[in-house]
Structures are given as C-alpha cells and as structure tokens.
Amino acid sequence: MIECIFTIDYEIYGNGDGSLEELVFAPADKLNSLFRQAGCKFVAFIEAAELELIQDQGSDPAIGLISEQIKSFHNEGIEIGLHLHPQWYKARHENGQWRLDYSEYNLCTLPRERIAEIVDRSISYLRRVLGQPDFTPLSxxxxxxxxxxxxxxxxxxxERGIKLDSSVFKGGLQHRHGLDYRKAIGNGYYWTFSDHVDMPDANGTLLEIPTYTEMVPFWKMLTMKRVGMKGAGNDKGKGLSSHSLSSARLERLIDFLRFRYPLKLDYCRMTIDELTKMMGAIVREDRKAPGRYRPIVAIGHTKDLVDYETIRSFLAYLQENGIRVSTFKDVYDKCKT
Ligand SMILES: [Zn+2]
Structure with missing residues (x-):
C-alpha cells in the first residue's frame, strides 16, 4: 500500500532576503486552498528560528499574518512540523540585511547544551504562535x-517528544557539511534509528521517513524547471566570503560530478511528467508486492511554489491510482507496527 505525504518547508530559505508575504504567506495560502479543494492535508515544516528573529526585529510587516496562518493551519488539521536553520538564532539585522551566524549552520555539530537550548527555543516559539503551551511537534x-x-x-x-525525522534523502552527499546519505539507499521506505540516521536500528526511538528520491543520471537534473529555480532549496554559499564561496562552489561541483544523483520527489520543481513517472514506478512495484507499506514523502518550498496546475494534476493522478494523501500523524502508527 502506498501513501503520499506532502511536506512544505515554510520559510524564506537562503540569506533572509525577500518578503514573507510574497515568499511564504501567499504561496502557502494558495497551496492550502488547493489541498482543501482536493480534500487532503499536508505537513507544514515551520522554520522556527528565522520567523522568531524576524518577529523580534520587526523586520517584516507580514510576520503577524504568518503567525495567524500557522495557527489556522494547525486548527484545520494541517500538521505542524519543526524545521530549523540554527544559523538564524545569533543573526543580526543591519542596514536592512540579515547577517546569519554560519558557525551554527549544522545543529548536529554543536555542543549538547547548545542543541538543547536551540531545540527548546524553537518549540517554545511554536507553542506561543499556536497558543498551545503543551504543543509538541511530531515531526x-x-x-x-x-x-x-x-x-x-x-x-x-x-527527549522533547519528537518522534519522527524526515531529513534524509537517500543518496544525498554534501562534502562541505559532511552529509552522506549514500548508505541509506539500501534501506526500506522507513526505519527506526538512534546513533546514525542512515542506519536502521530496531531499538531506535526515532522513526525516519526520508524524502523520496530516485537515483538518476546527472544530466536528468538539468531540466528547464529546476534550472529556472536557482538556489535549489538550500543556501550553501550565501553570506560567505568570496574565497569560501568559490571553495563552496567547488565542493558542490564535486558532489555533482557523480554518475548518479538523487532526484528528490519535489512537487514544486518537477514537471507533471517527471512526477507521474517517478510515482508510476512505485505503483508498479506496489502491484507486485501490495503487502508492503510504502509511505512516500514529497518535498516543496513555499518560495518555489509557482506552478499550482502541476500540483493539482499530481493530486488528481494520486487519486486516480488510489493513493491516499496523508500526514505523518496518519502514517506514524502504521510504520511502528
Ligand atoms: Zn529550510
């Protein structure tokens, strides 16, 4: 059985340039009405750090709308997940520009006390926005x-009660940050883990449901739609000196010069043909072995939301093929049993 989980990274990714109204609020609102029409829900991964800092600094007049939107999503049953770019917490806003602290770029490399401080702060932010002091995100x-x-x-x-992670994309590799998810290629559709997110551990407390990827020849990555969206959902390089910028580019190039490259199931960046082809392969696999449970995570970013027609068509395709659109809350128990 296949279920599809649509996740949206709710943020201005990158260096913080741009308007919340245009890059987060308006696209998320449109996405929500589209899902409402289709009778489905998605998971909103709220980037707590940047939103809190923008609020503290009063640097964007739409921050009030953002808080209201997050709250109304939650009330409608849209799952609120936690997304975190820790480089925001020590950011400074100077002359209309954000200066982020890249020494805190990777949460996982920070000392335990700092990790705890950051995670607690981000959850407190969500609790305040939702007006629910006992709120804990599942994902x-x-x-x-x-x-x-x-x-x-x-x-x-x-320890904070988070039960599920969706950071992995199988086959992922970023030399600069020491990210290597190539070992996960051999894993199933989901697994529990403890010490290594890419290695299944039956006694692990956290459940991993990775963003779905397919390993493709590198030239397949270069479609017009993806090339048109520069900055591709990550912000490496931004805010760095020109020297480290060129080395960042070189390292990205090395990551890219692989025979096969992980193409994420990204409903903002893929064309409808690519989306249905990728999903079609899973449907064929499922027909051969329907007993296996297959939660499939799709990713998108509010900033990349432009082509709503493709999303509408993809939702219709899923419906025609009997594939349920779910949230992590819906699938968690099925994965645990
Ligand atoms: Zn992000």
Whole structure:
C-alpha cells in the first residue's frame, strides 16, 4: 500500500532576503486552498528560528499574518512540523540585511547544551504562535537536511517528544557539511534509528521517513524547471566570503560530478511528467508486492511554489491510482507496527 505525504518547508530559505508575504504567506495560502479543494492535508515544516528573529526585529510587516496562518493551519488539521536553520538564532539585522551566524549552520555539530537550548527555543516559539503551551511537534526536518552526526541531536529531539525525522534523502552527499546519505539507499521506505540516521536500528526511538528520491543520471537534473529555480532549496554559499564561496562552489561541483544523483520527489520543481513517472514506478512495484507499506514523502518550498496546475494534476493522478494523501500523524502508527 502506498501513501503520499506532502511536506512544505515554510520559510524564506537562503540569506533572509525577500518578503514573507510574497515568499511564504501567499504561496502557502494558495497551496492550502488547493489541498482543501482536493480534500487532503499536508505537513507544514515551520522554520522556527528565522520567523522568531524576524518577529523580534520587526523586520517584516507580514510576520503577524504568518503567525495567524500557522495557527489556522494547525486548527484545520494541517500538521505542524519543526524545521530549523540554527544559523538564524545569533543573526543580526543591519542596514536592512540579515547577517546569519554560519558557525551554527549544522545543529548536529554543536555542543549538547547548545542543541538543547536551540531545540527548546524553537518549540517554545511554536507553542506561543499556536497558543498551545503543551504543543509538541511530531515531526522534524533539519535545515539543509543536516542530520549528521546524529547521536546527540537525535537524543535531544527524542527527549522533547519528537518522534519522527524526515531529513534524509537517500543518496544525498554534501562534502562541505559532511552529509552522506549514500548508505541509506539500501534501506526500506522507513526505519527506526538512534546513533546514525542512515542506519536502521530496531531499538531506535526515532522513526525516519526520508524524502523520496530516485537515483538518476546527472544530466536528468538539468531540466528547464529546476534550472529556472536557482538556489535549489538550500543556501550553501550565501553570506560567505568570496574565497569560501568559490571553495563552496567547488565542493558542490564535486558532489555533482557523480554518475548518479538523487532526484528528490519535489512537487514544486518537477514537471507533471517527471512526477507521474517517478510515482508510476512505485505503483508498479506496489502491484507486485501490495503487502508492503510504502509511505512516500514529497518535498516543496513555499518560495518555489509557482506552478499550482502541476500540483493539482499530481493530486488528481494520486487519486486516480488510489493513493491516499496523508500526514505523518496518519502514517506514524502504521510504520511502528
Ligand atoms: Zn529550510
């Protein structure tokens, strides 16, 4: 059985340039009406750090709308997940521009006390916005997908009651940040883990449901739609000096010069043909072995939401093929049993 979980990273990714109204509020609102029409729900991964800092600094007049939107999503049954770019917490807003602290780019490499402080602060922010002092998100996605080294951060998240991670994308590799999800290629559709997010551990407390990827020849990554969206959902390089910028580019190039590359199931960046082809392969697999449970996570970013027609068609395709659209809350128990 296949179920599809649509996740949206709710943020201005990158260096913080741009308007919340245009890059977060309006696209998320449209996405929500589209899902409402289709009778489905999605998971909103709220980037707590940047939103709190924008609110504190009063740097964007739409921050009030953002808080209201998050609250109304929650009231409608849209799942609120935690997404975190820790480089925001020590950010400064100077002359109309954000200066982020890249020494805190990867949550997982920070000392335990700092990780705990950051996670607590982010959950407190969500609680305030939702007006629900006991709110705990079920799901987590690390900024720039960095969930390695896993052990300490996973422990802190589990202690706070977070139960599920969706940071992995199988086959992922970023030399600069020490991210290597190539080992996970051999894993199933989901697994529990403890010390290594990419290694199944039957006694692990956290459940991993990775963003679905397919390994493709690198030239397949270069479609017009993806090339048109520069900055591709990550923000490596932004805010760095020109020297480290060129080395960042070089390292990205090395990551890219692989024979096969993980193409994420991204409903903002893929064309309808690519989406249905990727899903079609899973449907064929499922027909051969229907007893196996297959939760499939799709990813999108509010900033990339432009082509709503493709999303509408993809939702219709899923419906025609009897594939349920779910949230992590719906699928969690099925994965645990
Ligand atoms: Zn992000």
């Amino acid at each position: 987590f996605r690390a900024g720039n997908w960095l969930m390695q080294p896993t052990h300490v951060a996973a422990g802190v998240l589990a």
